[in-house]
Amino acid sequence: MLQVKELCKYFGGIKAVDGCSFNVERGTITALIGPNGAGKTTAFNCISRTAQPTSGEVWLDGERIDQLRPHKITRRGLSRTFQISRNLADMTVLENVICQSQIGGWRDLLKPAMSPEEIDKAMHLLDFLGISRIAHEDGSNLSYGQKKLMDLAALLMSDPKIILLDEPAGGVNPTLLEEIVGHIRKLNEQGMTILIVEHNMNLIMRLSHRIVVMAQGRVIAEGTPAEIRENPAVLDAYLGGTLEDAA
Amino acid sequence: MTVATKSDASEGVSAVLEARKAYNIKLAASADKARSIWFPLVLMAVLLALPALQFVGNYNYVLHLVLFTACYAAMASGWNILGGFTGYISLGHNVFFAIGGYFAGMIFARYGVSTILMAPMAGILCAAVGYLIGSITLKTRGPSFIISSLALVMIARILFDHWTFVGGANGVALKANDLPVLWSKLPYYYAFVILAAFSVWASYRIKHSKFGLGLRAISKDEIKAESAGIDTRTYKVLAFAISAAFVGMAGAVWGEYLTYIRPNIFLVILVSVNLVLMCILGGKGTIAGPVIGAILITAFNEVFVATLGASELNILATGVLMVVVLLFFPLGIVGTLARNHRLPRILNWD
Numbered sequence: 001m002l003q004v005k006e007l008c009k010y011f012g013g014i015k016a017v018d019g020c021s022f023n024v025e026r027g028t029i030t031a032l033i034g035p036n037g038a039g040k041t042t043a044f045n046c047i048s049r050t051a052q053p054t055s056g057e058v059w060l061d062g063e064r065i066d067q068l069r070p071h072k073i074t075r076r077g078l079s080r081t082f083q084i085s086r087n088l089a090d091m092t093v094l095e096n097v098i099c100q101s102q103i104g105g106w107r108d109l110l111k112p113a114m115s116p117e118e119i120d121k122a123m124h125l126l127d128f129l130g131i132s133r134i135a136h137e138d139g140s141n142l143s144y145g146q147k148k149l150m151d152l153a154a155l156l157m158s159d160p161k162i163i164l165l166d167e168p169a170g171g172v173n174p175t176l177l178e179e180i181v182g183h184i185r186k187l188n189e190q191g192m193t194i195l196i197v198e199h200n201m202n203l204i205m206r207l208s209h210r211i212v213v214m215a216q217g218r219v220i221a222e223g224t225p226a227e228i229r230e231n232p233a234v235l236d237a238y239l240g241g242t243l244e245d246a247a
Numbered sequence: 248m249t250v251a252t253k254s255d256a257s258e259g260v261s262a263v264l265e266a267r268k269a270y271n272i273k274l275a276a277s278a279d280k281a282r283s284i285w286f287p288l289v290l291m292a293v294l295l296a297l298p299a300l301q302f303v304g305n306y307n308y309v310l311h312l313v314l315f316t317a318c319y320a321a322m323a324s325g326w327n328i329l330g331g332f333t334g335y336i337s338l339g340h341n342v343f344f345a346i347g348g349y350f351a352g353m354i355f356a357r358y359g360v361s362t363i364l365m366a367p368m369a370g371i372l373c374a375a376v377g378y379l380i381g382s383i384t385l386k387t388r389g390p391s392f393i394i395s396s397l398a399l400v401m402i403a404r405i406l407f408d409h410w411t412f413v414g415g416a417n418g419v420a421l422k423a424n425d426l427p428v429l430w431s432k433l434p435y436y437y438a439f440v441i442l443a444a445f446s447v448w449a450s451y452r453i454k455h456s457k458f459g460l461g462l463r464a465i466s467k468d469e470i471k472a473e474s475a476g477i478d479t480r481t482y483k484v485l486a487f488a489i490s491a492a493f494v495g496m497a498g499a500v501w502g503e504y505l506t507y508i509r510p511n512i513f514l515v516i517l518v519s520v521n522l523v524l525m526c527i528l529g530g531k532g533t534i535a536g537p538v539i540g541a542i543l544i545t546a547f548n549e550v551f552v553a554t555l556g557a558s559e560l561n562i563l564a565t566g567v568l569m570v571v572v573l574l575f576f577p578l579g580i581v582g583t584l585a586r587n588h589r590l591p592r593i594l595n596w597d
Contacts, residue, residue, distance in 0.1 A: 050474060074476035086471040088464050099464045100475040108457035158476050 001026040001193055002047070002078070002162055007056035008217075009042050016042040017053070018217030024162065024210075029184065029194045031204045034214035035237055040197045041083060043214065044166055048080040049073050061161070074100075077161030083170065083197075085147035089140035093131070093150050096139045097122040100157040125153040129183060145176040152183065162193040169200045181207060205229070213237065286593035287447070294440050301429045310432045314504070316545045317439040318497050323525040323537035324446040325493025328453060330523065331532035333486045334466030335385065338519045339396030340494050342403040343373040345513035347495030349413055352502035356419050362503040363438045366496045373495025374488040381487030385480070388469070400516060407510040418509025421502060435504040439497070443538070446493045451534050451596065453489070462486055466532070494522075528569060530579030534596040539580055544569075 002024040009017040017039040024030045032040050045051035047058050049070045058066040065073050079100070088096050098114050101121075114122075126132040129149045134142065142150060148168060155163050168184070169177050181203060188194055198204050204211065204225070211228045213221040215237040221228060228234055297313060300306040322344065330336050347369035351362035362369075384395040408416045424431055453459045461482050464472040473479045502508040521544065529540030547568055551561035576583040584590040585597070 048474060050470060069478075069480070070473045071476045071478050074474060079476075080474060082471070082474075086468050088467040088471065090467065091463060095460060095463075099460060099472070099477065108461065109453065111457040113455050113457055113460040154475065 001061055002195065003057075003059040004043070004047060005057040005059070007043060007046055007058065008054045009039070009046050009051060010054045015217050017046060020056075020214065020217060020219055022212045022219055022222060024193060024195050026193050027188070027191055028209040029188050029196065029207055030210045030212060031208035032195060032197045032212050032214060033199075033201070033204055037216075038214040038237075039217040040214055041166060044080065044164055044197055048078065048164060050080075074158055074160075077159070078164065079155045079158050079160040079162075080164035081148075081151045081155055081166055081168065083166040085144065085151050087139040087142070087147050087150060089138070091139050092136050093126070093139055093142070093153075094119065094122055094135045096150055097125065097154045097157050100154040122153070122157060125156050128156075129153050130179070145172045148172060148176075148180065149183075152180075156187075160192075162195065163187075165194065165196045165198075167198055168196065169198055169203055177203070283592045283595065287444075287596060291440075291444055295437070298430075298433055298436060305429060307429070307432060310436050312545065312549065314432065314436045314439045316541050317436075317443040318501060319521060319525060319545065320538045320541040321439065321443040321446040322494045322497045323522050323529075323541050324443070324450050324534075325490045325497075326522040327490075327526050327531065327537045328450055328462075328493075329486050329490040331526055331536070332450075332454060332459060332462040332466060333483060335388070335483065335487070336393050336523065337396040337487075337490075338393055338516065338523065339399035339403075340491070340522055341514060341516070341518035342399050343377060343491040343494040344498035344501070344518055345403060345407060345510070346376055347373050347498030348502035348508050348513050349407070350495075351499035352419065352421055352508035353413060355503055356421055359422075361434075362499045363434060366438065366442070366499040369499035370492040370496040373498075374492040377491025378484055378488040381484040381491075382480075385483045385487060396519075397516075400514060400519065404510055404514045407514060413508070416510060418507060418512070421506045421508065423506045432504075435500055438500045442493075442496055442500070447534060447538060447596070449489075449493075450537075454534060454597065458482065458485070463532075524569065527579055528572060530582030530585070533579070533581040533585065535594045536579050536581040539594070543572075543580075 004023070005021050007017055007020045008015070020039065020043055022030075022032075032043065034040050042051060046053040046056075046066070049066065049068060053066055056066065057064060060073075060076055060078055063076065065076060065078070068076070088099065091099070094114070098118050101118050123132055123135060126135050129152055131146055131149050131153070134146065139147075139150065152165075152168070165184070168180055172180065177200075184194060184196075184207060196204070196208065208225060211221075211223065211225055212219055213228060213231075213234045220237060221231045221234045223231070294313060294317075298310060300309065322340070326337065326340050347366070350372055351365040351369045354360050354365055355362050380399065384392060384399070387395055407413065413419060424434070426433065453462075461472065461477045461479075464475065464477055465479050465482060469479055498513060501513075505512060525540030525544050526537050527540070528543055529538065530536030544565065547565045548561065551564040555561045555564055572580070578586055581590065581594055585595070
């Protein structure tokens, strides 16, 4: 459903992403892994157009999206979270979430900021993630883990077809990690296509159907977790040792 | 796809839903209780009735002060839509003050159409110009945007200083109206008071619209807002156009009130600096803030001009007082009080 073809992103002489190609099949959880500096997050940014790719193509459901502006990509059904949670301070959790519901055009001037239907939907999502208690808190007062959950709720508000999660487990405690894993699983069971960047190898191996390994801006291996675990090129990229050690 | 969140519905869930509904209603009720609609309405009624003072004596000075404050309150509320809600500080909004003033003033000078009638047209013109300028300058942000807005003032000043059709640096004198001295301010007084009320109402509506929510998101984190699906470019430019329109409408009437249009009335940096100071003093991004700021700064100025004379000294005194106020109210008066939950109900217009 998501196809990345020969994606390149150069920062001056540094080739952060250098001809990266992979596919994400509908209904799967695909993980993007690789050592630090492999270009995972940059590739992510190029797909969601937060960064402009130097060259290459990104296709979503047979439509080329790498020329579109980020908000259009979100409205086409591709939503993302950020590695470091970017929440909107001075706005309540509810407002943070509802910001992500589909809006646009002149008519927004006349529509109320939060319609009862949107509040209802947002509250259901917050309930689903178990944080509806804090719906009226200021977004900046939350703990790091709560912010991650809020990001997830906001993501789902736009009814995406595919979600890109940038290190959903980064900096959260083991209990919350299990909770997040549970949510990701549940979403996937409902048919959501998910692309994850993550360093926690244990989580990746348990969760994903397919793994794409990047090193130095290129895809060096692709396959099921079992295949990746045994792949010599991947082990080499992680400086010998086993993947679990490296993580 | 839509996420099915009700999959594990059971008997317990409906009780939770009920409780939450009740909680939401309670929250909404407490927000309503904190707000008092009657105060702005009473204030408006008093202001509309104020010219009746002229029956018992000559209160032209009082009327002038209210009119002046209302003019600035309207402009500051307009500026607040871009500077407060969206977070783009513009020091170039007096350009729209000038465009509105010159457009309506020249039509008044040539065809005798009252500037009060032309003010909405001036607003539309300024919105169009603002849209064009905004689509260029809003590509920058932060300090670069502020400097681009300063450049706009300089460009406009040079243009108007040398444009002979509008009198160049000498400007154009406009005909004063024929009303007796006691009542001559009246049309402008009502125009400005109604314009101020309209701009406060409009900024309230904008803040509570989807558009306003988007603007607030932009001011906090533009990249996040864009990736959340908000068309940030259109939103910003639209906010710029709307805020320019309010400043332009005020400018249109201001020219006829002074019976003169001249670059050094409209295109001095003091005008746009005043707008910024009023919003910062009152509280950027709040509804009542720009109005409170306009009242306070006008009052400071008058007091210091009266006590220290019309020298540079009064400007210095206003500046010092501002610094002192902002030491204790870093988010502006309304903003800080609201943050500390101490905002008197009569000032809660948000």
